[in-house]
Amino acid sequence: MIINTELEKKGNLFPNQIISYEKDLDTLYFTTQNNVVMQVTVQRDSVLRFRYTTTGIFDKDFSYGISQKAGEGFNHLEIEETELHYVITTSKLICKIAKANLHKTIFDVKDNHLIYEDELGFHWEESYKYGGNIVKMSTRAQEAESYYGLGDKPVENNLKGKRFQNWATDSYAYGRTTDPIYKAIPFYIGLHHKKSYGIFFDNSFRSFFDFCQERRNITSFWAQGGEMNYYFIYGPEMNDVVASYTDLTGRPYHMPPLWALGYHQCKWSYYPESKVREVTSKFRELNIPCDAIYLDIDYMDGFRCFTWNSEFFPDPKGMVKELKDQGFKTVVIIDPGIKIDKDYWVFKEGLENDYFCKRADGPYMKGKVWPGECYFPDFTNPEVREWWANLLRELVEEIGVRGVWNDMNEPAVMEVPNKTFPNDVRHNYDGNYCSHRKAHNIYGMQMARATYHGLRKFSYPKRPFVITRSAYAGTQRYTSSWTGDNVASWDHLSIANQQVQRMSLSGFSFIGSDIGGFAEQPNGELFARWIQLGIFHPFCRVHSSGDHGDQEPWAFGPTVTNIVRKFIELRYQLLPYLYTAFWRYVQEGVPIVKSLVLFDQNDANTHYRNDEFIYGEKLLVCPILEANSKGRRMYIPSGNWYNYWNGEVITGGEEKWVDADIDSMPIFVKEGAIIPTYPVQQYVGEKKIEQLKLDVYYKKGKENSKVYEDDHDGYDYKKGRYSLRNFNLVGKKKSLTIQQFNSGKFTTEYNTFKITIHGLPFKIGKVEVNNEITDISKLNGEVEFVVPKDFTELHIVAED
């Protein structure tokens, strides 16, 4: 055997001294004597992109991760040459580039504090096996640095001391040590000295991140091919890091329909039709709110996508219509594997048009999934995506399905050791032809993208709803997601909490877990505790595998049913609050679920906290994660907080015991908050909203709250038909004032607010609405009154 020993021996290679530099508007090119070029693009004042080539020539610049709408432009850019460095200065950052070796150091322009520092910096190994390079980057960890993000890793929030890889993998019953799992989101956040920055390594090959595991003070990342191509995103606030990251990789293209934020019921599988009816009727009979019902793979004819099993579902259109009349939206699963069957129209069309993935030497990529042997559409081909989108026409336009659930799109292949395609499979990659090594991590994303476009087209003028299991950075533009096949255990309840927080920090807020656990069966207590957590996740769905018994809200006896109902009702009451948080996420990229570190990065106590989180802007939530609990200790972040259940005010900055028997859980409201609620409905749109309830929590000082509303579906809100209420609260010793500023052209159905004031420290003398004295009634120490919805100032004054 002949081996190219010269190549093999080369090992790590490094750039050497800079011999020239060029500037082209916002982009700088530094060329080294050994032909490495580092391209630095000033994307924004706080965002720098670094890209390297080792041949002097860059490949075509193409990314599925970066949004077309990503903001560009900066206020200030200066470049200066010193004896040893080139120095780039923006209005936020200073980046020094060493002439000797391209090493970078980045400082905060305001106080010159060191934020980020290359150790070996960029280096590479030539890939003898595949060509190209294994590209590597190593940086110095700063004192007491913490790390967050990286998608769906099922571990504690802070990633320090751990190593991970990104390679989307079907991971039935994964655990804390399983890595990788379903998603590949190569984005992390570093935090030290109260300053936070992010790194988005936009490389879809199998990539690795080491957070001070291999070497105590070194954080590194590398990929098995492609370019060293990454974005440095400066905060210093973590919220701004996440917001800038979602600006780069995109925010959801639009608001979800409000029903998608309701409660969803799923099972592998509800069939035949009579079973689906039995489940949906039971929800209505027991008055447990529910908006969506799911059909898993058994609705299809032999698991053939876009077909129906006519024995189990003789009249899909009739059934979907009947469900719709009862307020249920039908969501169906669609997997990527297309059954090899010459009589099956989808297979035939795919074959005739050459839409399926092929192996290196020409045969089709054949793999087993639920239908048996399948071929797989190449979703990286734009023509295939269009075909796929059009395949949804009948399901959506004719039958009336409202959502599509994309599963197995890592892509998963059964009965093979690597659980997916072999590396040699070819992909179009939007004209950048490549192998599966490069396309694997974005395959699921491109499938969800195609599905999204089909749904959007055929459900127009309604908004589409998609769910995906696999995802790469940026997938949040198209779809929601869940955390895959978890297990009904107490540990998995905690994992679900972690994963949702982590995905939110990674720019993907529309996420939830299989409530109750997918594999195995929870007992009633675990199910109730999981529902309590799940109603605070943006995507709220109970799902479980068929082999392990029932998992509907009534499956665990009346006590649990009542608890479950109570919490699902709470979710429905809080819908305008969640919708407002979602709107902020869509507008600004602010996560809906916020880990405590994101809420208060300056408090070092939050850096290793896992269980508590902030929901929206104003609620502090902490799930109960152990059996037989009557409460728990939890960390209360700084500030004053009202216990949601009893109105008691506590001051944060320390751990506290909080009572929470099985029918309760720790929920706190930030002082000064104004929380909007709707009446309980069995499904979104069941009731006309006659009045908006506002719960006002007195604070001495100022606080701003917002309420966003629109038609709850459709696209009119994009033309200004929305209603945004901005409430400024000012509490003083003897008065409380709320000013309201409105914008948008949407007229809400209700005309009044019912206001309840909590924690008022004085007896009311008078209430003025727009300077006119109004009548009030006092109830149970709390104060409730009705005011017109468009008041501009509400003034509550103490008795003399």
Ligand code: GLC
């Ligand atoms: C996969 C999915 C699961 C689904 C099952 C059958 O395991 O993760 O949610 O129920 O396939 O389609």
